[in-house]
Amino acid sequence: MSIADLRREYARARLDERDVSHDPLVEFARWFAEYREVSPPEPNAMILATATADGVPSVRTVLLKIFDAEGFVFFTDYRSRKGQELEANPRAALLFYWGELERQVRITGSVSRTSAEESEQYFRRRPVGSRLGAWSSHQSQLIAGRGVLEKALAEAEATFADGEPPLPPYWGGFRVAPDTYEFWQGRPNRLHDRIVYLKPGADEQPGREWRIARLSP
Ligand SMILES: Cc1cc2nc3c(=O)[nH]c(=O)nc-3n(C[C@H](O)[C@H](O)[C@H](O)COP(=O)(O)O)c2cc1C
Numbered sequence: 001m002s003i004a005d006l007r008r009e010y011a012r013a014r015l016d017e018r019d020v021s022h023d024p025l026v027e028f029a030r031w032f033a034e035y036r037e038v039s040p041p042e043p044n045a046m047i048l049a050t051a052t053a054d055g056v057p058s059v060r061t062v063l064l065k066i067f068d069a070e071g072f073v074f075f076t077d078y079r080s081r082k083g084q085e086l087e088a089n090p091r092a093a094l095l096f097y098w099g100e101l102e103r104q105v106r107i108t109g110s111v112s113r114t115s116a117e118e119s120e121q122y123f124r125r126r127p128v129g130s131r132l133g134a135w136s137s138h139q140s141q142l143i144a145g146r147g148v149l150e151k152a153l154a155e156a157e158a159t160f161a162d163g164e165p166p167l168p169p170y171w172g173g174f175r176v177a178p179d180t181y182e183f184w185q186g187r188p189n190r191l192h193d194r195i196v197y198l199k200p201g202a203d204e205q206p207g208r209e210w211r212i213a214r215l216s217p
Pocket of ligand 1: 042045058059060061062063064074075076077080081082083139140
C-alpha cells in the first residue's frame, strides 16, 4: 500500500472545553497517567524544539523527568547543540505524540536552567554507568570514532574508581515554564478537538486563570 493511502479514522474519545480542568497542569497529569496505562516503552519521551538566535530550528527527543507548577524538566549536556541554542534563545516547544490514544499535546514556554542542587539531586539517582557516560561524552561534538568514547569511559572509570562520579560542571537540567498548552484529540472526518490554554499576560490581573479556547482542526 502506498503511504499516500495510509490513514486512520479517529474515534476513541472526545475533548470538550466544558469537561477540561481549569488548570492545564492537571489536564496534562490526567492525560499522562492515561498514557502510562498503555505501557509504551518510554511514556516520558517528548520532542523538544529549540532554535538559534536567528531562528534556525532543531528538534530531538528527550525524557521528561519532572513536571509541576514550575514547569517541565529534562536533563542534558549544556554544551550540546540544544544547550547552546537555549542559552542564546531561551524559548522552546515540547511535543508529546500519544498515537495509541489518538492524542497530541503541545507546549511552548520560556526556558531556564535548573539549580545546580536540583541537577545534582537528579544526577545522583542515575545508574553509575550513565553518570560515567556523562563524563565521557561532549554531547553533539564531532568525534573520530567509537574508540574515542571507549577511551574516555575507561578514563572516567579510573578517575572515579570509588564508584561515585560527581555532577559534571557542564551537565544539568532545563525547565520549560509553559505559556501555552494545546491538547489534541483525534475525531472522525478530520474534525479533531483542539483545546488551548493561554497564560494570562503580565499586564493582566494577577491571579487570573488560564484562558481556555478551541482551535479549528
Ligand atoms: C527516547 C530518547 C530519549 C532521549 N533522552 C534524552 C535526554 O533526556 N537528554 C538528552 O540530552 N538527550 C536525550 N536523547 C538524545 C537526544 O535525542 C539527542 O540525540 C541529544 O540530546 C543531542 O541533541 P542536540 O545535538 O540537539 O543537543 C534521547 C533520545 C531518545 C531517542
